[in-house]
Amino acid sequence: MRRCAAPRKWGLWAGSATMVAAGLTAFAFQWRSLVHAMAGLRTLFGRRSAAAHDPVAHVEVPVSWFVAGALVSGAGCVAIMRLWWAVPVSLGILAVLLAFVLSLVACRATGETDITPIGAMGKVTQLFYGVALPQQMQANLMTAGVTAGAATAAADLLTDLKSGYLLGANARRQTLAQAAGILFGTVVVVPAWYLLVKNAAVISGDNPQFTAPAANVWASVAELLSRGIESLHPTCRAGMLVGGLVGVLLTVAEKFIPRRVVAWMPSATGLGLAFVIEFHDSIAFLVGALVAAAYARWRPAQAETYVVPVSSGIIAGESLMGVLIAFLGAFGLLGGR
Structure with missing residues (x-):
């Protein structure tokens, strides 16, 4: 078993x-x-009907x-x-x-x-x-x-x-x-x-x-x-x-x-x-959610405008950097890796 x-x-x-x-x-x-x-x-x-005309x-x-x-x-x-x-x-x-x-x-x-x-x-x-x-x-x-x-x-x-x-x-x-x-x-x-x-x-x-x-x-x-x-x-x-x-x-x-x-x-x-x-990803989600919730209670109008764009930028930045590191590693441009 x-x-x-x-x-x-x-x-x-x-x-x-x-x-x-x-x-x-x-x-x-x-x-x-x-x-x-x-x-x-x-x-x-x-x-479709032959008489019907679709503009x-x-x-x-x-x-x-x-x-x-x-x-x-x-x-x-x-x-x-x-x-x-x-x-x-x-x-x-x-x-x-x-x-x-x-x-x-x-x-x-x-x-x-x-x-x-x-x-x-x-x-x-x-x-x-x-x-x-x-x-x-x-x-x-x-x-x-x-x-x-x-x-x-x-x-x-x-x-x-x-x-x-x-x-x-x-x-x-x-x-x-x-x-x-x-x-x-x-x-x-x-x-x-x-x-x-x-x-x-x-x-x-x-x-x-x-x-x-x-x-x-x-x-x-x-x-x-x-x-x-x-x-x-x-x-x-x-x-x-x-x-x-x-x-x-x-x-x-x-x-x-x-x-x-x-x-x-x-x-x-x-x-x-x-x-x-991974556990560290779950913790990151929790921290981000708590920060966004606190900001929404502190400045609701600003949070409505900025939380989603800022969060999207953080996600995109982390993803792009991960891809860049992966490419550098694939071409052997990262020392020791």
């Missing part, structure tokens, strides 16, 4: 269960978004563009999953179709609530392929990655297009610009990945350079589905049970408890994340 003695490993399972349960519960409360998204398919593929048809994206893009990108995803991750073609096609359906749900949820249920989208796919492809962690992760990636991109592009509509931009030109962004982004991202992540020790091990807490959650779910819950130590299973119950209860409470009380309740996602990430 595997041991679960390390506090970090135990916290990973408890925190993952909290976030997964909270995400799926919140997704269940958005069932109307699923219904509306499915109903929206009739608008997308339905026939903005010349700037809208035609359905033929969507079909062509879906066929090309879908075929590419299926081929890559088959060649590199041994996912059967039939299940690869199913993953693309599932990604399309869940992307509609993600877009609808983003449009209605400004919250994209990325985690829930991936977990739904992981649960499905945990049954369809048991004991295959890589295939489980890759198919879930297709779903979550499609949902994320679709929701982000929806936000871009909505901003364009508000500003009077041309939707066709926006779409072409986004397609160009895919091309140039791929050209840049792949070499950058190989430059920064030269071996697995950078993203895994006892002291990884890139902790990627969300990746740990995905990996833990894939490991659980491939090996079975019996492979976990009883304390890990107990942590998962408690974490799952806490995630469900907190999410349900947010829906039915008065808002003035909810303001004092911990976030299920934040609570679960604190178990997954």
Whole structure:
């Protein structure tokens, strides 16, 4: 029996269960978004009356563009999953179709609530392929990655297009610009990945350079589905049970408890994340939240104006410096590293 003695490993399972349960519960409360998204398919593929005249048809994206893009990108995803991750073609096609359906749900949820249920989208796919492809962690992760990636991109592009509509931009030109962004982004991202992540020790091990807490959650779910819950130590299973119950209860409470009380309740996602990430990161979050809360009580008007920009600048500065250090280390420009 595997041991679960390390506090970090135990916290990973408890925190993952909290976030997964909270995400799926919140997704269940958005069932109307699923219904509306499915109903929206009739608008997308339905026939338009020949007599009907759309004054903005010349700037809208035609359905033929969507079909062509879906066929090309879908075929590419299926081929890559088959060649590199041994996912059967039939299940690869199913993953693309599932990604399309869940992307509609993600877009609808983003449009209605400004919250994209990325985690829930991936977990739904992981649960499905945990049954369809048991004991295959890589295939489980890759198919879930297709779903979550499609949902994320679709929701982000929806936000871009909505901003364009508000500003009077041309939707066709926006779409072409986004397609160009895919091309140039791929050209840049792949070499950058190989430059920064030269071996697995950078993203895994006892002291990884890139902790990627969300990746740990995905990996833990894939490991659980491939090996079975019996492979976990009883304390890990107990942590998962408690974490799952806490995630469900907190999410349900947010829906039915008065808002003035909810303001004092911990976030299920934040609570679960604190178990997954490094302790010093959790402390940093706490210190930042306390400083922001104190500033908001001291100078409410100034806090409304400055807290978010200053916080964003701190996050961006730390991220950029981390990337700079990683590049300097990759080129051997940091002494002793």
